[in-house]
Amino acid sequence: MIKALHGISTHHCNVVTQSRIAAETGYDGLEFLHYQLLRYLDNGGSTPALKKIVSGYGLETSCLNALIDIERYQGEQKQQLLAEALRLTQVASELECPTIQILAQHGIDHLPQAQIMDIMTENIGEIAQIGEKYGVRYQIEVIAHTQFNTLNQALEVIKRVGKSNVGLVIDFWHLFATGASTPADIAALDKELIFGVHFCDGRKPEPGEVWAETVLRAYMPGEGQIDIQAWTDAVKATGFDGVWSAELFSPACWEMDHLELARRVHQNMSHYTG
Structure with a gap:
């Protein structure tokens, strides 16, 4: 098992500070947020320099999070998507x-379900072709409050695309919040389809409540509505032994000392995963 510090857990860090904190608090790897990583590169940083920092701490870069809005499918927007995919893949x-995480948001929610699936298949297929040239793979995250939000949708797209560099991230909150997946569904998966786990908690919105992730996900694992041990055991039942990324989406916790926060998050994940 590789325990990675997700960039959202220490949201106000930069990637260099995140790397040091991860090393000092016992993590094995890092899941960098794409905008923090690109900000570093756009302001004088370089991939060789960052790689040296990460490896110097005895860590690995486990995932880049994320190539977003992958539902863009027309004209200049589609070309921009592919340009972003190429840069992040490089x-x-x-x-x-x-691994790079990929996700769709709300740009095609108004379309019929069949068309949504066709767009996702086409776009992810083209992204996967880019990755094949660079030895990079992509984990699909389904977002609970969109119309591409279920495990079965992701599995169907993976089947349609038919490429070994496309798989899943098992994000506890997103899969729980849709109400469409259970731990039993996860336990039945082929472990080869799982590229990563987002270890997190939260709750479903109340009737009429907006989908505000900074509210619904602002829970340390064990404090929300998700049976964390059941979801953890379900992933382990598949035989998956890859990257578990500690993802704490809490504005209140982001104001803590990030070293102490990262330590607390690591201890919490270790409590459930061993």
Whole structure:
């Protein structure tokens, strides 16, 4: 098992500080937020320099999070998506990072379900072709409050695309919040389809409540509505032994000393995963 510090857990850090904190608090790897990573590169940083920092701490870059809005499918927006995919894939390759997260948001929610699935299949297929050239793979995260939000949708797209560099991230909150998946569904998965786990908690919105992730996900694992041990055991039942990324989406906790916060998050994840 590789325990990675997710960039959202220490949201106000930069990538260099996140790397040091991860090393000092017992993590094995890092899941960098794409905007923090690109900010570093756009302001004088380089992939060789960051790779040296990460490896110097005895860590690995486990995942880049994320190539977003992958539902863009027309004209200049589609070309922008592919340009972003190429840049992030090149960066991942230079960092020897095996995995990029990909996700759709609300740009095609108004379309019929069949068309949504066709767009996701086409776009993810083209992204996967980029990754094949660089030895990079992509984990699909389904977002609870979109119309591409279920495990079965992701599995169907993976089947349609038919490429070994496309798989899943098991994000406890997103899969729980849709109400469409259970730990039993996760336990039945082929472990080869699981590229990563987002270890997190939260709750479903109350009737009429907006989907505000900074509210619904602002819980340390064990404090929300998710049976964390059941979901953890379900992933382990598949035989998956890859990257578990500690993802704490809490504005209140972001104001803590990030060293202490990262230590607390690591201890919490270790409590459930061993």
